[in-house]
Amino acid sequence: MTVAPTTTATPAAAWDSYLACLEEADEYAATEVATGLLAAGVPAERVLLDLVAPAQAEVGERWARNEWSVAQEHAATHISERVVAAVASYVNPRPTRGRIVVACMDGEWHALPPRLVAEVLRLRGWQVTFLGASVPAAHLVSYLHRHDAHAVALACALPVRLPHAHRMIEACRRVDVPVVVGGRGFGADGRWARLLGAAWAPDAPSAAALVADERALRRVPPAELSHLADDEYASLLKRRGELIDGALAELRERAPGTRDYTPSQLDSTISDLGYIVDFLAAALYVDDMSLFTEFVGWLVEILTSRGVPAPAVAVTLGHYGRVLRDFPRAARFLDEAHSSVAATGGAGSR
Known part of the structure; x- marks a missing residue:
């Protein structure tokens, strides 16, 4: 059981204690930290915005850095939701x-x-x-x-x-x-x-x-959104399943180790292949390449932290680029993302 402090009078001072409560999945202590601030005269809005919100952002960062598991992240999020409810009930x-x-x-x-x-x-x-x-x-x-x-x-x-x-x-x-x-x-x-x-x-x-x-x-x-007249967005959605299946087949051919993936690893891989298509579709919808390239950069960081080499992402980008060569905007977005991955040491042949 995490011991909640009783002397902290600002969200900043309570930060470490509150985050420790989330790490230990101690809902009662986390709630005591928040309500203790309210009892000390800290406005409820400041408790929500200067304690709960930034702590939850840190939870997300720890998950992204592979320091916390999905289960830990879910538990912390649930606790923060309960804390928000407690604050709301306290003030009412x-x-x-x-x-x-x-x-x-x-x-x-x-x-x-x-x-x-x-x-x-x-x-x-x-x-x-x-x-x-x-x-x-x-x-x-x-x-x-x-x-x-x-x-x-x-x-x-x-x-x-x-x-x-x-x-x-x-x-x-x-x-x-x-x-x-x-x-x-x-x-x-x-x-x-x-x-x-x-x-x-x-x-x-x-x-x-x-x-x-x-x-x-x-x-x-x-x-x-006049750019949607080129129909690339709608056409890409129709080919989503085909794209994922083709990318998975190429990964298995180019990276034989993927053939021995557990069902869980295979599900995660298919999800990642789908995310790449979905973010490409969103980038086409708003006609902004940065939406896609920034996502690919984030994905490479996440996968690298989990032991998946960046060239695996490059292989998938190359595959999608070849299949979508008749989609001018999509091909351009994919080429830019592939170049960015290659520049970070994740080169894969096209």
Whole structure:
């Protein structure tokens, strides 16, 4: 059992203790750290944004560095969700403003960041309905038809969900409910949010400021996606299964060790091959090569930390490039990503 301190009076001072609680999967001690700060007079918003949020970011970093297992990451995330609930229950503000609906994009399961946004909005007087993870656009619109909403706040942690994000943004527009979006999935500077015709907030306080300014929420130009006329995005989706099967066959031929993979290793490999296709599709949707090349760079780092050599990624990129040679934008994105991997020592023949 992790012992929760009773003398820390700032989120920064409580950081080490709180992170230790997450590492030990000690929900009760983690909750005591947070509620102890509240009892000492620290505003609930600061506990959420200066303790829980950065601690969860560190959890993600430790997973990415292969220091924590998936199980540890899941346990820590669950504890942070419980801590957020405890903070909300401790403060329990009463709404004085209109309804804000907060939800994750369809297919998006990272629910803790939008939950933090929902609680900050609640603390600032809004009546908040948190719909949680992976909300289909049709279900969101149905809810908006039944309940009058001042605005919708949508979260997206992965750029691969941008096409889903666009459908949800447009669905909200059609029922005349303004939208604010946030999350790393829209780019560090919100570039893909603006491309999709949505107001973007980099953090919870910014989201709160935006929903309070309806004129700013509605002063967003519509989406500009004329590049989709080349049909590369839609055609790539149709060939997804074929691409993955071909890439797996080539990996088995070029890297014989993959033939001896356990079922778990094989599932992970197929997932990674699919992620490459999905991120390429998302990059085509927004016509931004950096979306794809940055993902490939991240993937190489993750796989290398897990003992998978970078040339394996280069082989897959080369395979996809050859198969998609008649897709000008996709071929260009793949060629740039392959060159980047090769420059880091992950060269593989084309």
